Amino acid sequence: MGQFMIRRTLYAVVTLFILSLTIFTVVRLTGDPVTLMAEPGAQEADLARVRAEWGLDQPWPIQYAAFVANVVTGELGQSFNYEMPVSTLYFQRLPNSLELALTATLISFLIGIPAGILSAVRVNSVWDHVGKTIALLGLSIPGFWLGLVMILVFSVWLEWLPTSGQGDWRNLVMPAVALGWYFAASLLRLTRSSMLEVLNSEYIKLARLKGLPAFAVIAVHAFKNALIPVLTLAGINLVVMLNAAVIIEVIFAWPGIGRLLYEGIFQRDFPLVQGVVMEAGIMIVLINLIVDILYAYIDPRIRLTK
Amino acid sequence: MRRDNNATEPPVLRRIAVGRRHVLAGAAAGLARIASPTGAARAASIVPTGKLVLAWHTNIAARWLDPQQHDGTASPDNFLMALHDAMIKNFRDVRYDHPALAERYEFAEDAKSATFWLRPGTRFHDGTPVTPADVKWSYEHYRGAWGEILRDRTQGIELVDDKIVRIHFNEPFLDFPILLGTGNVCGAGWVVPAKYYEKTGQSGFLQKPIGAGPYKLVAQQPGVKLEFEAFADYYRPVHIKQLTMVSVPEAATRVAMLERGEADIVYFVPGELLERVKNNPKVRLAPVVSGNWWLEFPGFQNPANPFNDKRVRQAISLAIDREAINQAECGGLGVVDGNWINDDVEYGLDWPKWEHDLAKAKQLMAEAGHPNGFSVDWVTPVPNFYSRGERIVSQLQSIGIRSRLQVMERGVYLKKMQGGIREWPGVQIIFNAARIGGTWSNWYDTMFKCGGYQSKDFFCVKDLDDQFQKYLVSYNRTERKNLAEQIQRTILESYYFVPVFRHAFVNAIGPRVAARQWQDVFPTITSGYAYPWEDVQLV
Numbered sequence: 001m002g003q004f005m006i007r008r009t010l011y012a013v014v015t016l017f018i019l020s021l022t023i024f025t026v027v028r029l030t031g032d033p034v035t036l037m038a039e040p041g042a043q044e045a046d047l048a049r050v051r052a053e054w055g056l057d058q059p060w061p062i063q064y065a066a067f068v069a070n071v072v073t074g075e076l077g078q079s080f081n082y083e084m085p086v087s088t089l090y091f092q093r094l095p096n097s098l099e100l101a102l103t104a105t106l107i108s109f110l111i112g113i114p115a116g117i118l119s120a121v122r123v124n125s126v127w128d129h130v131g132k133t134i135a136l137l138g139l140s141i142p143g144f145w146l147g148l149v150m151i152l153v154f155s156v157w158l159e160w161l162p163t164s165g166q167g168d169w170r171n172l173v174m175p176a177v178a179l180g181w182y183f184a185a186s187l188l189r190l191t192r193s194s195m196l197e198v199l200n201s202e203y204i205k206l207a208r209l210k211g212l213p214a215f216a217v218i219a220v221h222a223f224k225n226a227l228i229p230v231l232t233l234a235g236i237n238l239v240v241m242l243n244a245a246v247i248i249e250v251i252f253a254w255p256g257i258g259r260l261l262y263e264g265i266f267q268r269d270f271p272l273v274q275g276v277v278m279e280a281g282i283m284i285v286l287i288n289l290i291v292d293i294l295y296a297y298i299d300p301r302i303r304l305t306k
Numbered sequence: 307m308r309r310d311n312n313a314t315e316p317p318v319l320r321r322i323a324v325g326r327r328h329v330l331a332g333a334a335a336g337l338a339r340i341a342s343p344t345g346a347a348r349a350a351s352i353v354p355t356g357k358l359v360l361a362w363h364t365n366i367a368a369r370w371l372d373p374q375q376h377d378g379t380a381s382p383d384n385f386l387m388a389l390h391d392a393m394i395k396n397f398r399d400v401r402y403d404h405p406a407l408a409e410r411y412e413f414a415e416d417a418k419s420a421t422f423w424l425r426p427g428t429r430f431h432d433g434t435p436v437t438p439a440d441v442k443w444s445y446e447h448y449r450g451a452w453g454e455i456l457r458d459r460t461q462g463i464e465l466v467d468d469k470i471v472r473i474h475f476n477e478p479f480l481d482f483p484i485l486l487g488t489g490n491v492c493g494a495g496w497v498v499p500a501k502y503y504e505k506t507g508q509s510g511f512l513q514k515p516i517g518a519g520p521y522k523l524v525a526q527q528p529g530v531k532l533e534f535e536a537f538a539d540y541y542r543p544v545h546i547k548q549l550t551m552v553s554v555p556e557a558a559t560r561v562a563m564l565e566r567g568e569a570d571i572v573y574f575v576p577g578e579l580l581e582r583v584k585n586n587p588k589v590r591l592a593p594v595v596s597g598n599w600w601l602e603f604p605g606f607q608n609p610a611n612p613f614n615d616k617r618v619r620q621a622i623s624l625a626i627d628r629e630a631i632n633q634a635e636c637g638g639l640g641v642v643d644g645n646w647i648n649d650d651v652e653y654g655l656d657w658p659k660w661e662h663d664l665a666k667a668k669q670l671m672a673e674a675g676h677p678n679g680f681s682v683d684w685v686t687p688v689p690n691f692y693s694r695g696e697r698i699v700s701q702l703q704s705i706g707i708r709s710r711l712q713v714m715e716r717g718v719y720l721k722k723m724q725g726g727i728r729e730w731p732g733v734q735i736i737f738n739a740a741r742i743g744g745t746w747s748n749w750y751d752t753m754f755k756c757g758g759y760q761s762k763d764f765f766c767v768k769d770l771d772d773q774f775q776k777y778l779v780s781y782n783r784t785e786r787k788n789l790a791e792q793i794q795r796t797i798l799e800s801y802y803f804v805p806v807f808r809h810a811f812v813n814a815i816g817p818r819v820a821a822r823q824w825q826d827v828f829p830t831i832t833s834g835y836a837y838p839w840e841d842v843q844l845v
Contacts, residue, residue: 078509081365084528089529255527259530
């Protein structure tokens with residue numbers, strides 16, 4: 001078990017190293033951030049001064065070493081745009097993103113799981129068709145379109161909800177629905193297929209033959225087992241919603257991490273983009289590492305597989 | 307509001323000679339009025355009330371709160387005008403020399419020094435007085451746009467007494483007042499509290515900036531929201547107690563905020579949303595005429611390039627339907643003018659509208675040896691105004707010029723512009739645009755001169771660059787004006803650039819803002835923003 005944990009931890013470190021190298025290179029291929037800091041009228045001397053100020057005149061290996069050092073110390077570098085440590089900015093925005101992501105996750109659960117179960121239990125019925133339609137719409141309607149339509153209907157026409165920004169629970173409704181809608185559809189599809197697979201298994205047939213009530217078969221025996229891949233997906237979805245709800249956060253002027261990433265990309269704020277991507281990467285790698293270790297703990301066949 | 311303000315503010319300043327110095331008599335007189343017991347009493351008698359929300363159209367960069375880091379663009383002035391104050395500044399219809407923290411100033415006749423008299427009783431938001439030492443520190447430590455030039459040309463700063471500051475130059479520096487006083491060009495004249503800045507450092511200052519402007523910052527969410535409160539000790543009356551600037555990048559959301567009353571002023575309503583705002587009787591559009599748009603032909607000096615022939619460039623000018631572009635792109639709210647340089651800068655030349663005559667354009671094309679037109683590799687508009695480029699592509703077809711639209715992301719575009727002609731091989735048209743403050747020479751220097759920031763080796767017309775050099779070294783105002791006009795005239799008459807139109811930076815105003823006309827809220831001619839903030843009122 002110890003060897004397995006060390007091996008998986010090393011894999012995680014290598015993954016993060018590759019991620020750091022990739023994001024470092026990719027952001028630099030997008031162009032010179034200084035050209036975006038200054039508009040026509042700025043002098044060449046001003047541009048050179050700004051480059052030197054931010055260390056952009058240094059060779060890439062030196063810039064990369066500084067970036068890695070910043071990641072290791074947890075500061076993640078200094079944002080060009082905000083002139084603050086990226087970690088400070090990230091953790092300032094994290095509670096807002098958590099609020100939005102958790103609400104959206106709740107909405108996706110409330111829509112996706114019951115509809116998925118119903119769809120699987122009543123396969124090829126009207127309920128199944130409704131479920132599949134919801135899944136299709138959820139996956140095909142772009143979030144930005146849904147967001148704008150909701151603003152028009154619920155804010156401008158009906159005047160029920162505020163258009164944007166962060167405030168009380170009413171500010172949260174539209175962005176959470178617009179964000180959770182897509183993930184509800186993916187949860188619905190996975191719940192349905194997972195339930196269908198479980199419902200066709202031998203032990204469920206045995207439970208039915210034993211005369212257990214349908215509700216007990218579905219809720220106690222089938223659902224619990226079907227839930228494992230659903231929860232794994234929900235965990236990854238949560239990380240994505242937390243770090244990359246870019247469009248929804250921009251449309252609803254929600255001060256979260258997705259918008260921070262958007263601002264970073266828009267302004268070629270290298271440390272900010274690198275920092276947000278690394279934080280998201282670290283979260284995903286950590287979650288996967290924990291899940292791997294738990295799987296190995298539960299099932300010894302996994303840790304024995306070389 | 308404009309009428310109210312005119313009652314207390316000086317008209318456009320007049321220069322008169324007194325001894326060896328040009329004294330801004332109007333400034334002194336006007337400021338005497340403002341600083342008079344009546345003006346002070348008026349400031350004290352107005353109690354700021356209510357709250358105004360501005361929906362800003364991009365994210366809010368932290369550096370915009372620090373005049374020391376002015377990036378030379380037209381964005382910081384929106385924030386500087388609320389939080390900070392300058393010695394002299396652009397203000398309403400005064401382009402650069404409205405006396406602010408300096409109640410008067412003198413610019414020496416030999417242009418080798420400038421003297422500022424600080425307004426008595428002015429304070430920073432932490433209660434400390436604005437002193438000549440703060441002015442000196444702010445100027446000497448300034449590291450933003452044009453900083454190098456100011457440093458190179460400044461011999462020293464003399465603190466004459468506890469209210470007078472004199473800046474000495476190495477040589478005559480005729481553009482100094484324009485540079486110092488144009489809020490969307492340079493921040494060296496904006497005064498920060500020296501001791502506080504030194505204590506907090508640059509990053510600390512950005513977290514809790516302190517200025518001497520009409521509004522003090524009471525809270526901020528970096529990049530998202532700024533909350534200001536009226537500064538009780540400001541020397542002019544401030545009408546609204548709370549001012550909130552919130553970043554809302556999505557245009558449809560900004561318009562919805564205006565319609566719901568969540569925002570009182572929104573910046574930048576794009577073309578597709580104009581009708582919606584126009585049709586809403588509760589709100590009004592504020593189409594501030596802003597940057598100029600023109601066509602340029604990189605590499606036209608090459609004899610093999612079809613644009614080498616003046617007749618071809620002239621044909622393009624005749625083929626462009628400027629009114630149609632203005633109508634389609636800005637709902638007709640822009641201005642079809644003649645020059646590619648804005649008329650709100652020093653020595654910007656007025657030029658008549660260009661004619662639209664397809665028959666004449668075709669004839670010129672035939673005379674130039676292109677009766678069936680020719681192919682252009684790319685037409686590239688400034689990002690993200692791609693539809694404007696499409697209109698040019700379409701209109702040029704009418705004289706047989708076949709071209710394709712090249713769409714570039716903004717960073718890529720700027721990088722290619724800085725790469726010079728090697729980045730633009732073949733036959734190219736760039737649909738360029740700019741709004742540059744201060745003086746016409748900033749436009750020429752950036753956009754046309756050989757080696758300029760955006761012109762690089764695109765044009766390189768030696769005669770004009772020689773004349774420009776003569777302009778730069780001349781200390782004779784009449785000669786400079788003549789040279790400026792002559793250079794602009796040559797560019798236009800030779801069709802080196804083909805001006806298209808001045809677009810409208812369309813903003814919108816909600817029903818809670820007191821305004822008989824939109825100009826009441828956007829009175830400053832050198833800016834697309836709603837300052838002076840202290841003058842904005844609620845109904």
